[in-house]
Amino acid sequence: MTVHERAFSRMGAQLTGSAIRQMGILAAGRPDLISFAPGYPDPDTFAWDAYRDIADDLLRAREADLLQYGPTRGYAPLLEALVPRLRRQGVACTTDDLLLTTGSQQALDLVTRLFVDPGDVVLVELPTFTGAIAAFRSAGARLVGVRQEADGLDLAHLDEVLAVERANGARVKFLYVIPNFQNPTGGLLSLAKRRALLDWSRRADVLLVEDDPYGDLWFPDVTRAEDTRPIKADDDEGQVVYLQSTSKTLAPALRTAWVVAPPAVIERLDVAKQSADLCSSTLDQRLVLEAITRGVLDAQLPRLRETYAHKRDVMAGALARECTGLASWAPPRGGFFLWVQLPEGLDTRAMLPAAVEANVIYVAGAPFFVDGSGHHALRLAFCAASVSRIEDGIARLAGVIRTAAASGRPVPPAGP
Numbered sequence: 001m002t003v004h005e006r007a008f009s010r011m012g013a014q015l016t017g018s019a020i021r022q023m024g025i026l027a028a029g030r031p032d033l034i035s036f037a038p039g040y041p042d043p044d045t046f047a048w049d050a051y052r053d054i055a056d057d058l059l060r061a062r063e064a065d066l067l068q069y070g071p072t073r074g075y076a077p078l079l080e081a082l083v084p085r086l087r088r089q090g091v092a093c094t095t096d097d098l099l100l101t102t103g104s105q106q107a108l109d110l111v112t113r114l115f116v117d118p119g120d121v122v123l124v125e126l127p128t129f130t131g132a133i134a135a136f137r138s139a140g141a142r143l144v145g146v147r148q149e150a151d152g153l154d155l156a157h158l159d160e161v162l163a164v165e166r167a168n169g170a171r172v173k174f175l176y177v178i179p180n181f182q183n184p185t186g187g188l189l190s191l192a193k194r195r196a197l198l199d200w201s202r203r204a205d206v207l208l209v210e211d212d213p214y215g216d217l218w219f220p221d222v223t224r225a226e227d228t229r230p231i232k233a234d235d236d237e238g239q240v241v242y243l244q245s246t247s248k249t250l251a252p253a254l255r256t257a258w259v260v261a262p263p264a265v266i267e268r269l270d271v272a273k274q275s276a277d278l279c280s281s282t283l284d285q286r287l288v289l290e291a292i293t294r295g296v297l298d299a300q301l302p303r304l305r306e307t308y309a310h311k312r313d314v315m316a317g318a319l320a321r322e323c324t325g326l327a328s329w330a331p332p333r334g335g336f337f338l339w340v341q342l343p344e345g346l347d348t349r350a351m352l353p354a355a356v357e358a359n360v361i362y363v364a365g366a367p368f369f370v371d372g373s374g375h376h377a378l379r380l381a382f383c384a385a386s387v388s389r390i391e392d393g394i395a396r397l398a399g400v401i402r403t404a405a406a407s408g409r410p411v412p413p414a415g416p
């Protein structure tokens with residue numbers, strides 16, 4: 001054992017990389033590999049020229065504040081610009097209800113630090129976003145999964161799970177949900193279930209953490225903006241901590257996201273953020289503000305919806321051609337992901353080396369499940385790959401699945 005290994009904290013010793021990020025790293029060094037793994041936006045959609053003009057204007061002005069530390073809470077004019085945008089989505093708030101974060105991943109981390117003591121229970125969807133699982137686990141939370149149905153969380157199972165946890169004396173701190181185009185299933189929570197969840201939250205006295213990075217990316221052929229109404233929009237009692245991000249609409253590199261919550265929560269999150277990073281990048285926040293005030297973001301949204309809806313069609317079409325009878329899936333109504341189920345007995349993690357060999361990657365299903373299930377599912381991101389590579393990649397993937405299925409025996413489960 002090295003000096004470092006002897007020094008690791010209990011948490012530090014347990015840290016393991018995210019399945020999504022590992023796939024992303026693999027793809028970065030291999031341009032030949034067709035990656036359906038990380039949920040990266042299509043770089044062709046980035047507003048390159050607008051950012052160049054904005055950055056040029058900002059840097060030429062040589063305003064000292066631009067390259068300076070800023071307030072932990074966020075650049076005030078940006079917070080002010082967010083208020084009317086949130087109001088248009090039904091979320092009534094003032095700047096007192098807002099905290100700017102370095103991506104919504106930081107928001108997840110800060111929210112966890114604020115609410116979770118080791119051993120507390122956090123309820124999550126089965127399956128859910130691995131970055132959230134990692135944030136909750138890093139605070140020592142015990143994660144308990146709630147099943148999903150075609151229209152989102154299974155409310156009867158939620159009641160059952162809560163009753164069991166309460167009967168065992170657990171402290172249930174919050175339920176984490178991704179109502180819009182969920183990561184990884186792509187599912188959309190029905191409006192009726194959104195209202196029911198808010199009622200549940202009040203009755204059960206359990207907070208909701210609503211994570212919404214994909215809400216703007218609804219596909220106009222099958223979804224209306226109203227279908228993505230945040231749960232937060234109907235929350236007049238402060239039950240919901242609501243997260244939004246610019247990563248999937250403007251660019252992940254801007255690392256700009258925000259939390260909407262009652263002022264008493266925001267004030268504490270502000271203090272927690274002080275020890276995390278003092279403040280988010282001032283330059284990035286100014287870029288985002290200008291992208292909002294110059295209309296870049298609003299001009300971007302219809303294009304993004306069209307681009308990603310088309311890619312969803314291409315991927316769903318390729319799956320229908322190549323994988324009918326081999327796999328099942330439901331084309332999503334927005335967002336970045338297509339969730340695929342293979343026959344029981346196939347293990348998508350064990351299939352990965354063969355997929356890499358065939359020059360295609362995806363994220364295996366199991367890491368998205370906190371109950372140890374999901375071995376025969378996989379997540380395909382249709383956002384980043386070009387149309388021709390989507391078609392090629394699905395044909396390659398179908399070959400891998402066919403070989404695994406025809407091997408005549410179930411693929412053995414992968415090691416931990």
Ligand SMILES: Cc1ncc(COP(=O)(O)O)c(C=O)c1O
Pocket residue numbers: 039102103104105106129131178183211213245246247252256257
């Ligand atoms: C559901 C969900 N929440 C949070 C994040 C993190 O996003 P950000 O880039 O804002 O940190 C992601 C990124 O993929 C996500 O899918």
